[in-house]
Structure formats: C-alpha cells, structure tokens
Amino acid sequence: MADPVESSAPKEGARALKVAAVGDLHVGEDAQTSYRDLFGEISSEADILVLTGDLTNLGKPREAEMLAEDLRNCSIPVVAVLGNHDYESGAVEDVTKILRQAHVHLLDGQAVEIEEVGFVGVKGFIGGFGSRMLGSFGEPAIKTMVAESVNEAMRLENAMRQVRAKRTLVILHYAPIADTVAGEPPEIFPFLGSSRLAETIDRFQVSAVVHGHAHRGSYEGQTPGGAKVYNVAMHVAKPSGRPYALLEI
Numbered sequence: 001m002a003d004p005v006e007s008s009a010p011k012e013g014a015r016a017l018k019v020a021a022v023g024d025l026h027v028g029e030d031a032q033t034s035y036r037d038l039f040g041e042i043s044s045e046a047d048i049l050v051l052t053g054d055l056t057n058l059g060k061p062r063e064a065e066m067l068a069e070d071l072r073n074c075s076i077p078v079v080a081v082l083g084n085h086d087y088e089s090g091a092v093e094d095v096t097k098i099l100r101q102a103h104v105h106l107l108d109g110q111a112v113e114i115e116e117v118g119f120v121g122v123k124g125f126i127g128g129f130g131s132r133m134l135g136s137f138g139e140p141a142i143k144t145m146v147a148e149s150v151n152e153a154m155r156l157e158n159a160m161r162q163v164r165a166k167r168t169l170v171i172l173h174y175a176p177i178a179d180t181v182a183g184e185p186p187e188i189f190p191f192l193g194s195s196r197l198a199e200t201i202d203r204f205q206v207s208a209v210v211h212g213h214a215h216r217g218s219y220e221g222q223t224p225g226g227a228k229v230y231n232v233a234m235h236v237a238k239p240s241g242r243p244y245a246l247l248e249i
C-alpha cells in the first residue's frame, strides 16, 4: 500500500515540516459545503496549509469573505496562490485584501519562509507542454498570450531567488508538466499549464511542487529535471485518502 505521506524531508538535522496541500475549493455564494471542519481536521494533521488557487468560484469578494470565515477554524499558517477563477469578477484586489486580512500568506511572485522552509508562489499561466508549447509567432494576441506565460515563469524565477532556506516548496495554480494533467481531455492540455514553469523550476533545487487547476488530472509526476510535482486539486484522488495531500518537506 502506498504511504499516505509523501516525503521530501531532510535526511538529517532540521525537523520535517508536514504540509497539507489542496486546491480548487471554488467557494461559491450558494455553496452548500463549508470547509470549516476540513480546516479543523487539517490543523490537527499538518503544520502548514497550502492552497493552490481557485479559492473562490467567481472571484467575488463575498466568496473570499466566506472562505476567510471558514479559515477562522484553521489554527496553522496558511500559504496560498490565486487561480484563474479568482480573477473572474475583476475584483482580485479586494479578494487579495480580504484573504490577507484573514492572515493568509497570499503569494503572487513572492516567497515566504516558515520554519526553515521557503514557500514560493505564483499563479502561472497556460501555453502547453514540451515541444508542443505555444510559440510567440503571428498575431499580436498570440504574442500577448505567450508573453504572459513567459512573464509568470520570470516572476517564479525572481521569487525563487529570494529564498535562503535549504528546503523549498513551489506553489502554482497551473501545471508545470503534462503528467499531472493526464486524465483531462488532451484537447485542453495547453490550457492547463505551461512547461515554461518547469524549465524555471529545474534551474533550482526544490523539495516539491504543488499545483491545482486540472480537476480530472493525476496526482503525481516529475519535471524533466526530477523535481516531484503533485496535482492537489481537491477532486484528484490522493494517497492520504482525503481531499488534501500530506507532504513532508
């Protein structure tokens, strides 16, 4: 049976940090489910909660307030990135403010160090994978799209350079590799992430990478350079048997 806890923990010295990671909560105004109990459970299972974007369903401030309310039941630090859904209503500044007021370390091209582990977060963007990645060619609209993808990878690189800790967890919304989106229709792979993120990750030493967005994707994969990647979207089956993944960093 697979171990329910994935370990990238240091072999000697520093204590391993237990991270619970989950994405795509999609908190909606009409939501029947509260995450209060889940956050309570996670607080007793892990040292840190990581949220990999699509925190809200439509990016409405009211949805962010509902999530903030549920997070009052979370007694451990929370580190998060936003997802595409959090941009839908054009209220991303309000959503960000509400979540930061709820003590969420909301990362958008920054790093935060907690208990000797560096958490680096950026949303990422679309663009496709490997040799099939969309190139900057043709219409200005295509070039703008590719530029956004390159820009997110550069922001990830800048955030990585801020890290002084020996252990690093990279937090994304979009996938950096195709392996963890496998299970989704192949026609939409280019909209689920970009290999440019993996190219950046592989220039550094990282303990693990978590992302969401691909609800029907696969749990586990690795970058060409060997960094472990986990799709922690809450709909994806995980060895923990719970909606969240448990990682030892």
Ligand SMILES: [Fe+2]
Residues within 6 Å of the ligand: 024, 026, 054, 083, 085, 213, 214, 215
């Ligand atoms: Fe989602």
Ligand SMILES: [Fe+2]
Residues within 6 Å of the ligand: 054, 083, 084, 085, 173, 212, 213, 214
């Ligand atoms: Fe998404």
